[in-house]
């Protein structure tokens with residue numbers, strides 16, 4: 196289905212949190228007043244120059260923004276086509292883009308007078324970033340993490356503990372990210388007065404998808420400026436991986452109304468789309484309602500949500516942010532997918548060619564870049580979001596390659 | 601403001617919920633509303649329990665529709681959903697269970713309780729037609745607040761299906777009118793801010809909440825979440841129009857399964873005995889005016 200081309204791809208969501216038919220606020224009544232309160236507080240903060248100045252200050256001096264835009268010359272040479280740039284968000288404090296959002300939301304939670312922060316995490320990057328900002332401001336932090344993910348992301352679990360957070364293993368359902376989100380929502384329902392739920396991606400009920408996007412937009416805004424400085428013009432293609440879709444929308448959003456820019460989101464194809472074991476919600480799913488919004492979901496004919504699979508814990512989610520569902524149906528963004536083994540190959544290629552060990556998540560984006568770059572001309576400017584570093588994944592990758600550590 | 605029967609429905613409702621509350625009001629007693637998960641652990645067990653519940657004193661029955669991600673439910677009801685899912689439960693099958701129940705009982709109201717996605721995937725129009733035909737009287741959909749009324753609430757009311765809304769301790773006076781606006785049949789007060797099967801509210805808090813609701817609506821007020829014993833049910837029945845018991849019944853089902861997760865011989869009787877004790881508690885309670 197293709198919807199009529201809107202005047203702008205950047206005007207969403209509407210007042211009720213809808214991007215076309217996607218988004219919304221599908222939550223229990225207990226949470227509804229709270230969600231309205233978060234929305235009100237966020238609108239007030241957005242309009243307050245002091246809030247923006249405080250956020251900018253922390254982003255600069257604590258997170259380390261702006262992150263560099265780096266010309267990956269050896270990878271470019273290897274591919275023999277497009278000129279490849281990495282947006283180096285893996286150089287942020289804590290090693291991923293997640294902290295951009297955490298910084299924005301923790302300052303909001305402080306404004307709201309909340310003393311206890313909860314979060315869900317898959318790869319552990321969002322959990323680490325949340326634990327970090329909680330340590331920074333002396334707030335209690337509880338992170339819900341699937342038991343399966345605790346096993347495959349052990350280094351991040353220990354980091355969260357060092358930072359003073361309590362990591363609660365989630366054994367319900369499939370014990371991965373979606374179940375961690377369920378348990379975080381259950382916690383929130385029971386602790387509405389004291390607690391702020393710091394969602395880690397562009398999912399959840401309105402205003403989260405819009406708010407998290409706003410905090411990640413800085414990625415694309417910086418790329419625009421940096422590319423103008425480096426090349427004197429805008430990029431031709433943007434590529435980012437998609438779990439919930441926060442790093443991707445962060446790179447894409449500022450460019451959505453530039454009609455000449457190709458924008459590509461890369462979902463995780465796991466063992467392959469035909470295997471049924473993947474996390475490609477747009478390619479393999481259909482619209483449904485989960486975690487507070489309508490979006491594309493992996494589900495069966497009875498509306499039961501199905502397990503996702505990806506070697507990357509951060510992409511292992513059966514849904515996708517509602518704005519991506521809308522960008523997919525409107526045709527503005529092209530969504531493709533990359534398998535576990537393709538991502539593993541790209542992971543090793545990048546490590547050897549560029550001296551950058553990428554997280555398994557952006558390794559998916561990288562794999563697609565390596566597929567398309569050879570067919571593009573040398574003056575084609577391609578930007579990939581290097582949204583996380585791979586230290587957390589070395590055990591998973593070693594196991595997949597049959598190496599004993 | 602709401603009329604006594606709640607939000608106007610455009611097609612005629614089954615009338616069972618209205619008739620039941622009218623009869624209870626005439627008798628001056630409250631309703632006992634048990635909750636069980638459809639097909640937990642088998643369709644046959646649910647069929648037998650449903651069949652026995654009216655005689656055990658159930659005035660209205662809430663039948664759970666499974667969902668893979670029950671965000672408002674605690675461990676007991678989560679586990680019930682997993683058991684039902686393992687047996688292949690679906691929304692379509694749940695309607696079949698209701699249809700069969702109706703062949704022997706045309707007066708006890710049945711309310712389906714669940715999360716929106718299975719209904720959305722079934723197709724709202726098709727679901728409402730099939731549910732009416734099967735003999736479903738109302739719906740409680742946890743994740744459809746008034747903000748999303750156009751999804752299922754308004755089509756349900758149009759089709760003559762009651763849409764029972766949840767009010768909670770976080771629903772303040774400013775918000776309450778919006779919550780009540782399209783509620784029909786009765787209003788369900790969730791007595792704690794939390795998930796099912798965990799904490800219980802104090803009697804004072806419940807009384808205050810029911811009084812507050814009654815000052816905004818003439819609809820019957822049911823109270824649920826955290827009611828586990830006949831004594832608690834009796835206490836709630838003194839101040840509310842109905843007491844809902846879910847997790848305690850569902851847990852009893854869990855406690856009466858064999859090592860393969862199949863019902864033991866005594867399961868149905870054990871559940872019905874417990875339902876009878878709860879119903880006796882509710883029916884024996886002398887109504888205290890909540891004004």
Ligand SMILES: Cc1ncc(COP(=O)(O)O)c(C=O)c1O
Pocket residue numbers: 291292317318319320321395396397436437438439440441442443508509510554556557582583584
């Ligand atoms: C490095 C990295 N990239 C990407 C993701 C996926 O999230 P999103 O799609 O919201 O960017 C994660 C999630 O944990 C991550 O850690």
